[in-house]
Amino acid sequence: MDLRIDGKIALVFGASKGLGKAVATQLVQEGAKVILASRNRELLEKTKKEIGAFDVIVTDLKVESDAKRVVGEVCEQYGGVDILVTNSGGPTNGLFQDIKIEDWKDQYQNLFLSPIEAMHAVLPYMKNNNWGRILLITSVAAKEPIMNLTISNGLRAGLMGLVKSISNEVAANGITINALLPGYTMTERLKELNVNEQKISEQIPARRLGKPEELGSLACFLASEKAAYITGQMIACDGGYLKGY
Secondary structure: OOOOOOOOOEEEEEOOOOHHHHHHHHHHHOOOOEEEEEOOOOHHHHHHHHHHOOEEEEEEEEOHHHHHHHHHHHHHOOOOEEEEEOOOOOOEEHHHHHHOHHHHHHHHHHHHHHHHHHHHHHHHHHHHOOOOEEEEOOOOOHHHOOOEEEEHHHHHHHHHHHHHHHHHHHHHHHEEEEEEEOOOOOOOHHHHHHOOHHHHHHHOOOOOOOOOHHHHHHHHHHHHHHHHOOOOOOEEEEOOOOOOO
């Protein structure tokens, strides 16, 4: 299937490893010029060489306005961003009463404000081109709270309303915006949470964890011309984990 994104400029945040890297890899394979953004330059350069990305840029999404800066620099250097993928590292886990207010403030910038900053900066360019794709990588926790992931449960849910709101404003400009809700997927983050793979697999109808490239394939399709009529959606890639509608 020709997704017709050959030569499109794609900016992927959190792209040096995990789900961000998987999305970036698929976009590169479809011919997009992918700019990788993350905190660790050494890891970025390694990933760039490994997957054949176009360029890299260092960023820290916990720093106010840094996402905006990155988008601005990419747009200035390459004339715009056609495909924007927002993605950030998972927040501190813990129960509500055990989480410090400082952690909430820190992750509010990381998980919630940084996508807003990036979208605010990129939309004028996309509107000018009358074409754009915005993908927010969040989590199934946005729809169905997961025990001990209180910050993720709270902040990611708020992004769902944002997706719906913005999609209504920009659809007539040829711009789509969708949220991807990955379930339990084999990444470094899962190891950090000390998840029991066998126990979790038993809760998933597919009876296994997801593969990063499976989310990457979904993202690549949604970023394409073929998905021009899909917008304002929250699409899970979870093997059937979510039980609600």
